[in-house]
Amino acid sequence: MPQPLNSKEQALFRLVVRSYEDKQYKKGVKTADQILKKFPKHGDTMAMKALILNAQGRTEEAFALGKEALTADMKSHVCWHVYGLLYRAAKNFEEASKAYKFALKLEPESAQIQRDLAVLQVQMRDYPGYIQSRRAMLQARPQIRQNWTALSIAYHLDGNLTEAEKVLSAYEGTLKQTPSRLDLEHSESVMYKNSLIAEQGDYQRALDHLEDAAKYNLDRLAVMEARAEYLQKLGKNEEAAKAYRALLDRNPDHQAYYEKLTQALGISDDDVKARKAIYDEYAAKFPRCDAARRLPLDFLSGDDFEEAAESYLTLMLNKGVPSTFANLKHLYSDDFKKEVLPELAENYLESQGADASSKDKGEAAALYFLAQHYNYRLSRDLDQADEYVNKAIEKDPKSVDYNMTKARILKHRGDIKKAAEAMDYARTLDLRDRYINSKAAKYHLRNNDNDKALKTVGLFTRADTVGGPLVDLLDMQCVWFLTEDGEAYARRGNIGLALKRLQAVANIFDVWQEDQFDFHTFSLRKGQIRAYVDMIRWEDHIRDHPFYSRAALAAIEIYLDLAAKPAENGVNGEDTDEALAKKKAAKKAKKEQQRLEREAAEKQAKQDPNKASSSQTDEVKKKDDDPLGLKLAATEDPLGDAVKLLAPLLQVCPKSLEAQHAGFEVYLLRGKYILALRCLRAAIEIDPSSPKVHEQTIAFRNALNHATDLPAKVLEVLKEEFKAIEPSEDLKKVNDAFQAKHKSSPPHQLAALRVQHILGEDKPRTNKEILALLELPEIEFAHALEALELLQKWRSSETETFRKAAIVKWPQVTRLE
């Protein structure tokens, strides 16, 4: 039980609470101390003080005080609640939930504690617990609609659709009259209920409900789409076709409507003529509609395709639409279309001679199209691309688009330095265009020029941000920049800053997950439940976004290198250079850090003293104690850090070959053979011919052959589940056979060479074979870069010989230098 206070202290206590709510932390602490002077063992006051300390960023003190408060007053729900809030702020949801539950046991009537617990449960996806909490909240205040809706959502998320629907119906049954048509919350709720019925597969009932209850719903589009879908599912094709026509009249650029309409009309996929006719109809009806003209190109073939493509291309080039190529390049997976499109463009170009004065229409547009065509991955011929883009630039030297494409062509040649210069030139042609600005910054990063890049993007970030453009980019969660910046630092060997940036990306994803917290209550309050449920489902797989895997894989690679380094240093003694360089780098970094601190201090001193004091509390919290990532780079447990990034990756994108390969490497180094095997088997499942699969299979057998004191049960599992290579086989012979089989494929050869290194074959042979790689007809400079990296990692004596030979072969590739 909370200890009682005198009336004077009670008033003070309320003041503490208010100070906390108003974020007047200093005042709050002062007042709390005033009470504690008189009642040093007053638990609730200590708890409140702990909460305030935590808000000031003094987490450790807060936890200590929170614990003390609990020992002083075990039976106070306030103390337990605060303890839960502290854990919740520290993101230890498990413990927070326990504390909330205990607080609730002491004070079952408290709506706040109940609400906090409910929000936590849905955040942790503890749906049964959430249902329970929501039931309790409904019981406490059944007259509020939100509480009914929330319980319904809880059931829905738990997969119990019938119950979810029943709850909504139960509430509707209590209404005396139907709410007004303009009641947004009711309108949403009706559509939500309708989607629940449909999700149960009962389309007839969903349709009836839709036509009855949702007739005047505010979300017209959703009603129309749902109705069309139900009609089609129920086989009422005629009505469905009508419904889809109505939708197309609203929005003739929506691809799915065309497909559904075709289906509803009973036109088979082979009946190309009939399909095309539908699109033609809408093309005639809506002269400005792009989809109706472009989409038939997807399924047409032969002469039909040529005809349609010609009219589309002519139209677009006449208008000078810059995105023409981007709209069509997905057709290039078809060899025939890949041939026809450039032919058409060239024909068009020839026909243009007479009226060639325009800078972006007609001839210029065709030149631009062809330049992009020859620059594209599937139809690359960089010399031709150069020719066309130069002609285009001749027509309009000031065009941002043409100059940008020129920079891209240079990038594909491997000449990153010139590419960056060209992109920066394109930027100067339109200084107010943010797109080209970002592009230029990205190319500076590809060229490992982090400072210039930051300066470039800095032209568009908020000027008054404390800490400069980078802080603004972090605040704005500019993931692409952070990733590219991190990768550039990684290439430069600045592990600290590389990890710093890549971890920042991972943190942003954490933030996005954390952001849900606000919406559990907010969405309900606003009644936007369908969007809320969509969001919850999206959050469940948020890390399958390519942005996450790219940053995570890059960071994991760095951690793998960090983990491998000490071991290699121990083996051979030639690391004195390395150690020296490391020391130098550390010294430099330290100086840099001191400089930054000094600058920050100066800035602080310069600031208006009055203003500074008000924002100080904020700044204390925000200050980064590791701006250069030195602590990240000095990690004691690189593999443990890698696993933290890896685990969500393997969970949400198990079909990613790169993720499985990275997982294998990490788990093998950690000696977690079963987990490594799991990744290996998944990789084999995805692509058995991947060169890495071969490499890792042998590496795994090799590791098992050398592994000692594995638990018997683990050995049994490994014996049963890993049969790709028997223990008795000669791994060197297996590798030689693989190498002979894939004689002409550079990636496979590289894999075989890495295996040679793992198996400890004699170095001269490996070196010789790596040099021989350059003679392969299929080799590209990307392979050479990979080989060079390997040689550097192994500190091979042949590194320079290889580099020189490669430069002779590809003189323009900057990264070889």
Next chain:
Amino acid sequence: MADQQPTPADTEDERNTAAKSAEDRKAASALANLDSSASSSSAAPAAAVDHEAVTKAMKNLGGLGSGSGTRRNVKVDPADVALLVDQLDMTRPRATEFLKSHDGDAVTAMRAYVTA
């Protein structure tokens, strides 16, 4: 005495939307206002609700709380749990659960995990 007690939960939402700039603060206060207007207006729809019907509806919901699936009781060797925790990077409760779903046999459990 309950109403004299502090209400830290009320402040929680505000802390989430930690005000950084003046704009954020404005947004936060707008958000807070939304809350208060919503709770004050909650009295209005309440009037439209038939109280008897609500009570009845609540009663109908009443019986649905119970009925969780019966779980078989499987004995699990703590050594096996420790093995799974170590080998599969699992938390202890998850490892126990996982073992139980494979009749407490560590080898079958791990084999199932590899192929999963």
